[in-house]
Amino acid sequence: MQNFDQQTLNDLKQLCRIQCTPEEEKELLVSLGKILDYIQQLNEIDTSQIPANVFHKKTYHDAMRDDSVNDLLSREQYLANVSDQIEGMIRVPPVFKIT
Amino acid sequence: MKNNLQYLSAVELNRHFINGDVRAADIAAYFLKRIEQHTPALGAFLSAFPHRAIERAQEIDRKRSQDKPLGKLAGIPIAIKDNIHICNEITTCGSKFLSHYRAPFDATVVRLLEEEDAIILGKTNLDEFAMGSSNENSAFFPAKNPWDLECSPGGSSGGSAAAVSARLALISAGSDTGGSIRQPSSLCGIVGFKPTYGRVSRFGLVAFSSSLDQIGPLATTVADAGLAMEVIGRHCRRDATSLPFSPESYLDALDHINMNEITFGVPWHFLQDLADEPRTNFSQAIEVLKELGAKIIDIDLDICKYSLAIYCILSTAEASTNLARFDGVRFGQRSKEAKTLDNVYYLSRENGFGSEVKKRIMLGTYVLSAGFQDAYYKKAQKIRALLVHAFVQAFDTCDAVLLPTAPSSAFKLGSIQDPLQMYLQDIFTVPANLAELPAISVPSGFDRKGLPFGLQFVGPKFYDVPVMQYAHAYEKATLFTRKIPRSFEEP
Numbered sequence: 001m002q003n004f005d006q007q008t009l010n011d012l013k014q015l016c017r018i019q020c021t022p023e024e025e026k027e028l029l030v031s032l033g034k035i036l037d038y039i040q041q042l043n044e045i046d047t048s049q050i051p052a053n054v055f056h057k058k059t060y061h062d063a064m065r066d067d068s069v070n071d072l073l074s075r076e077q078y079l080a081n082v083s084d085q086i087e088g089m090i091r092v093p094p095v096f097k098i099t
Numbered sequence: 100m101k102n103n104l105q106y107l108s109a110v111e112l113n114r115h116f117i118n119g120d121v122r123a124a125d126i127a128a129y130f131l132k133r134i135e136q137h138t139p140a141l142g143a144f145l146s147a148f149p150h151r152a153i154e155r156a157q158e159i160d161r162k163r164s165q166d167k168p169l170g171k172l173a174g175i176p177i178a179i180k181d182n183i184h185i186c187n188e189i190t191t192c193g194s195k196f197l198s199h200y201r202a203p204f205d206a207t208v209v210r211l212l213e214e215e216d217a218i219i220l221g222k223t224n225l226d227e228f229a230m231g232s233s234n235e236n237s238a239f240f241p242a243k244n245p246w247d248l249e250c251s252p253g254g255s256s257g258g259s260a261a262a263v264s265a266r267l268a269l270i271s272a273g274s275d276t277g278g279s280i281r282q283p284s285s286l287c288g289i290v291g292f293k294p295t296y297g298r299v300s301r302f303g304l305v306a307f308s309s310s311l312d313q314i315g316p317l318a319t320t321v322a323d324a325g326l327a328m329e330v331i332g333r334h335c336r337r338d339a340t341s342l343p344f345s346p347e348s349y350l351d352a353l354d355h356i357n358m359n360e361i362t363f364g365v366p367w368h369f370l371q372d373l374a375d376e377p378r379t380n381f382s383q384a385i386e387v388l389k390e391l392g393a394k395i396i397d398i399d400l401d402i403c404k405y406s407l408a409i410y411c412i413l414s415t416a417e418a419s420t421n422l423a424r425f426d427g428v429r430f431g432q433r434s435k436e437a438k439t440l441d442n443v444y445y446l447s448r449e450n451g452f453g454s455e456v457k458k459r460i461m462l463g464t465y466v467l468s469a470g471f472q473d474a475y476y477k478k479a480q481k482i483r484a485l486l487v488h489a490f491v492q493a494f495d496t497c498d499a500v501l502l503p504t505a506p507s508s509a510f511k512l513g514s515i516q517d518p519l520q521m522y523l524q525d526i527f528t529v530p531a532n533l534a535e536l537p538a539i540s541v542p543s544g545f546d547r548k549g550l551p552f553g554l555q556f557v558g559p560k561f562y563d564v565p566v567m568q569y570a571h572a573y574e575k576a577t578l579f580t581r582k583i584p585r586s587f588e589e590p
Contacts, residue, residue: 012461015468016419017426017441019449020457028458031518035462038519039408039475047481055484059535063339077203081430092428095440 004033101125102590105133105266105583109175109323110350112269116174119163123156123174127218129590130176134220134267137587142242143252143261145181145191147221152176159216170215171330177212178268180259181222182229183314184303185209192305193225193237193255196431196451206303207335208272208314215330220268224258227453228422229279229307231255232524233515236455241512244287245584246550250509253283253524256317260287263317265587270327271317274301276308277410278504278528280315281540285504285553288542288582290570291317292324293528294563296535297342299328300335306421308414309340311532320580321541321571325349328563347564356568358391363556363569364398364497373503380552381503384543387576388501396497402489405482406530407522412466412479413533419463425451458518483533490534494559499569502527504540504553527555537563541570542579551579 009029013020020028051057075088084091101121104112115121134147159173179185182192184202186209191197205213213219226236234242234257242258244250245265252261256273260283263271273280275293284291292315299314306312316327326349333346365385373381385395427433427447434446452460466475493500505524515521531538536557543554554573558566574580 008465009461012464012468015464016457016460017444017448018452018457018460019445024454024457027454028461031458032462032465034517034519035411035522036465039411039479042405042408042412042478042482045405045482045485047478047485050481050484052477053480055480055487059487065336065339073203080203081200082428083433090428092443093437093439 004029004036101129104129105587105590107269108320109172109269109318110320110326113173113175116163117169121174123159123163123218124153126174126176127152127156127220130220130268137265137267140243140248141245141261141265141267142240143223143258143265143267144178144221145193145224145239145258146189148188148219152218152220155213156218159218162216170217171326172212172215172217175217175270176220176268177217178220178223178259178262178271179209180225180256180271180273182225182274182305183208183272185219185222188222190222190305191239192229193227193239194451194453194456195238196425196447198238198432200430202303204303207300207337208331209303211331211333212272223256223262223271226255226257227456228305228418229255229274229276230418230455230459232278232282232521233512234258235512236453238453243512244509245587246288247509247548249511250550251286251512253286253505253509255279257283259317260284260289260291263287263289263319264584266319266583269319270323272314272327272331273317274304274312274314275532276311276414277532278525280317281528281538281553281555282505282524284317284540286509286551288551288579288584289317289319290321290324290539290541290580291315292328292539292567293531293537294328294332295342295537295561297340298332298537298563300338300341302335302337308417309421310417311414313532321539321567321574322350322353324539325353325567332563349564349567352564353568353571356565356572358388358393358572361499361569362394362396362497363388363499363501364396364493365501366398366400366403369400369403370503373506376546377503377507377552380544380546381554384554384573385501387573391572391576398493398497398500400489400493400500400530402482402486403530406486406533407526409479409483409486409533410525410529411462411522412475413483415459415463416467416476417463419460419467422456422460427451486530487534490530490536498558499566500557502555502557504528504555508546508548508550508552531557534560536560537566539566539570541574542582543577544579
């Protein structure tokens with residue numbers, strides 16, 4: 001079993017900005033460990049001679065388009081789904097405290 | 100003719116509408132009534148649009164009575180998976196996070212369908228953010244399988260598959276990241292098509308894994324799936340990955356195939372763990388293709404056994420990035436208890452996301468994190484390139500690859516608790532996503548309990564039309580595609 005411990009889970013919660021219930025945490029510790037065990041099978045393949053990003057280089061090309069202004073959403077349409085707003089702007093709790 | 104419309108395919112219903120045998124408004128009312136009648140037991144729809152659908156149908160009726168040109172989909176009732184935007188309607192993605200999110204624009208596929216006079220009836224159930232293979236991850240309620248209401252319809256387009264299988268709509272638009280169109284189509288006894296990556300615009304599809312996601316049709320026949328592709332399979336400037344190709348003609352091509360000239364490859368070694376009953380069904384399907392004149396050869400695609408591990412890494416890595424936008428600030432549910440900006444993120448995501456989504460975001464963040472990126476993400480990308488190469492080599496010797504669509508027929512809801520076992524539902528569908536190939540699932544018979552199996556044809560990149568031709572030839576020889584689950588036969 002992969003070493004997927006409580007500390008790793010705590011770090012991930014912080015990186016992902018996600019809180020979990022105690023039941024979820026218990027399940028996550030077991031199932032993420034199992035999944036990481038499963039994906040270890042990729043180590044059976046030696047990829048040391050394969051260049052990085054080979055998939056992207058072979059598959060994709062840059063998709064360029066003209067830099068032109070067109071039918072973007074209006075401010076009203078954009079803000080229609082924002083739960084807290086003030087004078088046409090999104091309102092969030094303060095980031096800095098004035099002391 | 101206002102009754103028994105559920106026995107018709109979309110192509111047939113369109114013909115009856117054009118001939119004046121039935122009004123579009125009657126079609127809309129007929130299928131809306133079926134949705135209302137069956138939603139409590141089946142759970143296929145998350146929302147229905149009776150007013151919008153009837154108004155649209157009346158407009159189409161007016162066009163016909165005034166002899167104005169009619170679209171290719173005139174009068175056809177269609178459902179849309181609820182991760183695809185319809186302007187001014189709710190897009191939940193099967194998540195509490197977006198339970199009140201009203202889309203401010205139409206997805207390109209929705210615009211194209213409506214331009215061709217389709218009648219959009221409503222939006223179908225799915226695993227939250229399309230993450231799942233059973234529909235049990237829907238934040239609202241699971242869709243059921245019309246062949247056995249105690250069984251899963253598969254996922255993540257489980258609601259779309261159940262809706263078409265029960266004839267609550269004749270075509271549905273789904274999305275397929277690792278098999279989410281084909282696996283539920285197999286479990287529900289219908290046709291499901293995942294086009295070549297880039298063939299159908301994803302503009303307006305809520306992104307899960309951008310290098311894998313593809314929109315495609317679920318339908319009762321191959322011809323209906325082809326008809327839908329003629330409409331939605333076109334270039335879109337709003338999707339940077341959209342292929343710059345002209346739309347292809349599917350319906351006219353379907354019968355123009357000489358199966359004596361076709362060679363199918365079967366990767367028997369990759370299929371060595373297939374259980375007895377699906378193996379027998381798959382072997383019978385191969386015999387049918389042989390009788391049609393096709394040549395069958397054994398091919399080496401052993402690398403496909405790693406496809407699920409590659410998928411676990413790449414799809415979650417991309418999901419962790421794509422779902423970072425759900426922060427409770429710009430859209431979706433914002434926690435009322437949050438007093439700081441950090442709290443807005445933490446609490447909104449805790450309350451809004453279900454367990455599977457949290458798990459995949461965390462796994463994706465883990466495989467991308469400093470110290471692990473080379474071992475997981477970059478390694479998986481390299482092996483993805485090997486898998487692409489293996490398919491290219493396989494297509495040097497055969498025209499298409501044959502696979503079962505799913506490792507089993509429909510399973511009981513709640514019966515698969517181990518996440519890895521659930522992910523393995525996609526073991527035969529994921530390779531086509533990783534290699535960006537067109538693939539179709541077509542019904543191939545039933546197990547001892549009367550639950551459907553599906554046969555999958557996987558073709559070379561851009562060979563979407565030939566893949567449908569093979570499936571159509573098989574469909575004509577077997578006639579499994581026109582079966583309706585008994586409980587849904589009545590008007």
